[in-house]
Amino acid sequence: MATNETPADPPAPASWRDQAVARSLDSARVRAESRVQRFLDAALELMNDNATGKEFTVQEVVERSGQSLRSFYQYFGGKQELLLALFEESVRSTADLLGDKVxxxxxxxxxxxxxxxxxxxxxxxxxxxxxxKAPARALAEFAQQLLTAQPDEAARAFDPLVTLFEGVLKDAQEAGVIRAGVPLRRVAGVVLEAIMFNAFSSTIGGASAGTKTDDAAEELWGLIFYGIGAPEA
Structure with a gap:
């Protein structure tokens, strides 16, 4: 059917000034990303170098990165923000890994x-x-502190993982594997917290730290999927 709509004009080509500014901004962004990554890499190296993964200073990060203290504070407010950045990177890489597996x-x-x-x-x-290496435990402990002390920051950091798991739950719901009407986003967060805290709670329930990981994982899976309630008569 014919219409009276006039075709939109093609966008005007960017001026030389706009192109020059865009190239400048792109170059500055690449340099900034490179500097930030050097700080992150330095912090991870320092975390690997000590038993707890937490005993390092901002000055040590600066020296290991080969950059300046002034440059560090251009990107991070302090050690806490650096740890948050490291944790966000850890969550993203975990989400990528799990995404490939599922x-x-x-x-x-x-x-x-x-x-x-x-x-x-x-x-x-x-x-x-x-x-x-040490960062796994140190970042897990940081995550638990973040969840209680800065819940909004924690929610933003965990978003890639929650979004991925929400999609897995949605597929299961559509296939009739889990019941309809379950609030998927909320359930995704609750289950992720249950998994993370359960993995570290080797003493609360009397479980041994030497319990086989596969056995413990399957026990938790059974609890999450089947619950503990007896079927109604």
């Missing part, structure tokens, strides 16, 4: 199961003498 599983129920047990394995503390 994407390879076609069955919605097994995809949900896979997400729960794999995230548990990621959160699980390493036993003494194992090879995992």
């Amino acid at each position: 994407a390879a599983e076609p069955d919605p129920r097994e995809r949900l199961h896979l997400f729960v047990v794999e995230y548990y394995r990621i959160c699980r503390p390493t036993s003494r003498g194992a090879t995992r």
Whole structure:
């Protein structure tokens, strides 16, 4: 059917000034990202160098990065903001890793199961003498502090992981694996917290720190998926 609408004019080409400014901004952005990454890499190296992963100073980060203290404070307000940036990077990389794993599983129920047990394995503390490096425990402890002290910051940091898990739950709901009407976003957050805290609570329930990770992950999966209520008569 013919219309009387006039075709929109093509956008005017950017002026040389606009193009020059855009190139300048792009170059500045790349330099800033490079500087920030050098600070993050330096902090991770320092976390790897000590037993707790937390015993380092801003000055040590600056010296390890080969940059200036002034440059550090252009990007971070202090050590807390640096830790937050490291934690956000950790969450994004975890979401990417889990996203790749669940994407390879076609069955919605097994995809949900896979997400729960794999995230548990990621959160699980390493036993003494194992090879995992310090940042994993230090960042997990930081996450728990963040959830109680700065919940808004925690919500923003966890968003990639919550969004991914929400999608896994939505697929399971549409397939009839979980009941209709479940508030997916809220449930995603609750389950993620349950997995993370359970992975570190080796004493509250009397569980041994030496409990096999796979066994503990499957126990948690059963509790999350089936609950503890007896079926109604």
